[in-house]
Amino acid sequence: MNFILYDGIEWKKLFPITLTRPVSEIRLGLFTIKERWEKYIGKNVNHIMTQPFLSKKYSKKKYSFFENVFLINSSFLPNEELIKILLSLKENETIFFKEKMIAIKKNFFSEKEDLLPLYLNKCQKTYHVKRVIHIQYPWDIFINNETILKKDFMFFTKGKKSFSLLGKNYVLCKEEIFLEEDIKANNVVLNAKLGPIYIEKGVKIMEGSIIRGPVAIGNNTILNMGSKIYGGTTIAAFCKVGGEIFNSVIFSYSNKVHDGFLGNSILGEWCNLGAGTNISNLRNDYQKVTIWNYEKKDFVPTNLQFIGIIMGDHSKSAINTQFNTATIVGVGDSIFGYGFPSRYIPSFCLGGIQMKKRISFNKVCETVEIVMNRRNINFSILDKKILEYLYQLLDI
Structure with a gap:
């Protein structure tokens, strides 16, 4: 077959x-x-x-x-x-x-x-x-993540034995927590009363961190001191995270190291949120949100009240960046400056409110190569060709 x-x-x-x-x-x-x-x-x-x-x-x-x-x-x-x-x-x-x-x-x-x-x-x-x-749609990822986490946990841990967590830690509902080998944690809280917690091998959880299930943490990810990880969250392998994260999915090799809120959001691979970056996931008037539609090239209504940010691979935000509710960020963006950036940022853009300047393709590749080399990953010819193809398109 x-x-x-x-x-x-x-x-x-x-x-x-x-x-x-x-x-x-x-x-x-x-x-x-x-x-x-x-x-x-x-x-x-x-x-x-x-x-x-x-x-x-x-x-x-x-x-x-x-x-x-x-x-x-x-x-x-x-x-x-x-x-x-x-x-x-x-x-x-x-x-x-x-x-x-x-x-x-x-x-x-x-x-x-x-x-x-x-x-x-x-x-x-x-x-x-x-x-x-x-x-x-992208938001289907975090909307369904809590349900899928619970099903995956039941399916994948059946008949398997969890490793023990060494150190002085506060663990609630231990039977709903599965740990792989070589996890380093001390003075942390793992609360699985509302859903399971799955932590892969090599994860480091610094003191003062709190994880409230259902949550999945990928291998060799680092949680900084005082991290607050709420239910419905998946953090993939080789990430570095901190601050407050709620019902979000972070793909591999992405960083949200510092304080700041990330909720009802998705970060692609190789993204970085600078210190103090905050994402709004709810309008002040509590109305349903509109969001950018790539095919219609316009904002369209949704039936959702909570959406944060959906960010493509290789995009970065500078310190103290503030994102509005339901913001779409493309691939390879570098976001900085005062005020709120646009709720739709096309790929390979540079700047803040206006985002009119495009980053040169050579500069895009230079940054990607530096970032990937820091993790001992090669920026392959295939990866470069994918970015080059996207760079030649408009309005993506």
Whole structure:
């Protein structure tokens, strides 16, 4: 059997997070979407079908065709019901959620084949699932993160034994806390009464920090002194965080080291929030928020009251930067200056309120290389080509 995850129409709706990655590389709960599918089906995903400029990095296997293949829309998250139906599919049978196709079984499939006819053609048999989590917009990531964290914790820790936490610490509801090896913590509070806490290997939690589940902390991440991590939060590997974080997802290698509030937000990889950066997640009049839509190139209404910031990879804010409710920040931005920046900041912009100046591509690459080298990571040719492709586009 071959399992292929493909990017559907949701890829564009998930900007700026998916500007630099396929949908399947979005992280929420304990895993990326790709990792979660692999754990549920019990084997590796064979192929990722994504945008051509991302394919060389994320679609490493180049086959002309696949046999006995399951095509799965990456924006849907697996569950037990879905997996049971998926593995029972026969040729041209499909799974739908409402009017949207989740998966189809094909005996033969070429990666050059257009996926659109799969949606339009009548199939031999269609199964419908009643409940499934569908990630269509960036805010779906943090909205669903608490629920997914709880499910991931139950699924992944079943039958496994947690390591013990050394040092003088205050632990509530120990049975809902899972610790991997080599975690360093002293004089911290872990409160799992409202949801589980999962901490991966090599994490360092400095004194005075408080974690209130459900929370996931990725390997080798550092929590600074007095960090306050609230429920519904995922912090991926190799991050450095501090201050107050609520119901947010921080991708790998990003920093929010200092005091300041981050709530109902998403930070991509290699982001940095300067000291005193604060993000508003609620309007003063408590009204539902509008947010930038990349396809319509305008602000559109949502049915949400709480949205903070959604920041693409490699973007940075200077000290004391203040972000308004429901701000979208693109890729590779450098934000500084007085006042509130615009609620939509296109990629590769420099400055504050006006954000009219574009950073030269050479400067973008120079900064990225310095930042990545500090973590002993190579700024690869493939990464550079992805940024170069995006740089040549307008209004992203």
